[in-house]
Amino acid sequence: MPLTGEYQPSTVDWARKQAEEYEASDGARAGEILDRPIIVVTNVGAKSGKLRKTPLMRVEHEGEYLAVGSLGGAPKNPVWVYNLRKNPHVEVQDKAERHDYTARELSGAEREVWWQRAVEAFPNYADYQTKTERLIPLFVLTRH
Numbered sequence: 001m002p003l004t005g006e007y008q009p010s011t012v013d014w015a016r017k018q019a020e021e022y023e024a025s026d027g028a029r030a031g032e033i034l035d036r037p038i039i040v041v042t043n044v045g046a047k048s049g050k051l052r053k054t055p056l057m058r059v060e061h062e063g064e065y066l067a068v069g070s071l072g073g074a075p076k077n078p079v080w081v082y083n084l085r086k087n088p089h090v091e092v093q094d095k096a097e098r099h100d101y102t103a104r105e106l107s108g109a110e111r112e113v114w115w116q117r118a119v120e121a122f123p124n125y126a127d128y129q130t131k132t133e134r135l136i137p138l139f140v141l142t143r144h
């Protein structure tokens, strides 16, 4: 069942623009950043209940995706992490494909396997983790 609600654009202009361009062109435009593909994850605000559209690097394995709360290695988690913890029903757009997924936060050995996949897809993640004390949150997104 697709998510419904009022879209509330991100306050980060470049990310907002990339999400909107990607969505409008089915990924034909704004499909990459730093030469790596992205996806757009629509998530529901933990407090506002509004729809947020968050571009993330595309980390995919056998039909599942990974949402990596890196925020460039900033000391604090991105806010969308709290949205996924509260409202795990998200929508993933990968090019022209849009489907419903459930987000599940990872830990332990399973988290390690997915972390390797993330770094393979986007090596910058390894640098980001060295820049912050926090353990970068990872969520596997499994299709409904």
Ligand SMILES: C[C@H](OP(=O)(O)OC[C@@H](O)[C@@H](O)[C@@H](O)Cn1c2nc(=O)[nH]c(=O)c-2cc2ccc(O)cc21)C(=O)N[C@@H](CCC(=O)N[C@@H](CCC(=O)O)C(=O)O)C(=O)O
Pocket: 009, 010, 011, 012, 014, 015, 016, 018, 019, 033, 038, 044, 045, 046, 047, 048, 049, 050, 052, 054, 055, 056, 057, 068, 069, 070, 071, 072, 077, 078, 079, 080, 081, 082, 083
């Ligand atoms: C700036 C902030 O956004 P954020 O959720 O912290 O996310 C910050 C970034 O992670 C986000 O911009 C990402 O899209 C950046 N980003 C990546 N960010 C990542 O963390 N990982 C990635 O792999 C990644 C890739 C990527 C690729 C392309 C691109 O354009 C951006 C990319 C934001 O929009 N804040 C809103 C509120 C957002 C929100 O969800 N509020 C909640 C409240 C949540 C709460 O406080 O509990 C609500 O509505 O209820 C605001 O200030 O009004």
